[in-house]
Amino acid sequence: MPYAEEEDTRKVQTAVIGRAESDWPVFLPYDHDDFDRFMRGRTRDDFYCGVLLGGCGKKLSPKRYTDKKCHFAHRPPVHCRRTETGEDSADHLYIGRAVADWLKQQGQRGVQPVYKPKGHQVRDVVDVSYEAGRRLIRVQLARRSKREWEEADAELRVRHSELDWFFGPDSLLANWQVERQGYALRVQCRSLGAIRTVEIGTQFPDRPVEWTSLSECTLTPEGIVTPSLLRTPSGIVPR
Template identity: 35%
Template sequence: MDAFRQRHEHDSYWCGLLLGGRCGVQLTTKLYTDRVCHFAHHPGAEGQCGWRDRGVASADPLYVKAAAAAWLRSAGHPEDQVRFDSARPDGAEIRSVLDVRFKERGLRVHLDQAVSPVWDQDGLEPVLGLSVPVTGTR
């Protein structure tokens, strides 16, 4: 988080833009050593937001990203050549699918059932979360 803060010291982040949520209030970063660092509403603004996804599962994309980054690092993929994208196929919620791209390949991680897996999509291999049923055949 310290490196992120330095790299983005002049950037601002807002609820409802890029990160989910919808209230439009400015967000701050939360630095932790015992869990995944994340964005949060400024103190006092939390009650204004209609974002319902506040449980542990709302951090799933953060955990997936951290695990995928560690796995790819251990496999020798330079960090600056790995890209993460919160894809929104067919207007899905921002936390439904996470694309992990490295070299000419990639993974599409399905975190919920909102987006059906595509088994023969060029360059993206589907990875299904626990609540995503296997449909179709490979």
């Protein structure tokens, strides 16, 4: 069978815009009405199976359907080994860009997100450094053991004067952070129409996680303060 007749049967919901190496993610909504709104101001040549998504870097075509979910499809010939293609497959990029933008809004300079730090795979962690690399926010998305996390924490604190942790939805390490400092900061993405929004949660012992937007959080010399936390002379404590 000629390559031109190959068809991509996978349902890819996320892509990046502009170029294969871009960190600008998009989520293609399932519904055809949302699809039409999503495509306003865009062309069918804007989308790539981004390398920061673990993709092949080739162009993706948005497919509109009325009888099944809308999705992206690879153009033939198809030789892509991307493993994560669902609604949450670009969340690491959404989170990295959101944290970087928030730090800039907090007046920080030299903000730099890194989506594949040395020794890690794409979607494992996101590092966002600022103040010329002296301070760091690490977003832990992949599961790790307590020992691995403690070793990473010690190593990062040698290289950075300040370190803050965000823990993803599947990371159980937040429980160890709660034991250590009394609370932990979580991060998740949620779909609202054609966009994925980033939310920050504050986890306490024996209480539901309290979620808010990044815009409601403040960066202080002692760390990140959410609406559920209070900055005091003795440090950051539950409000």
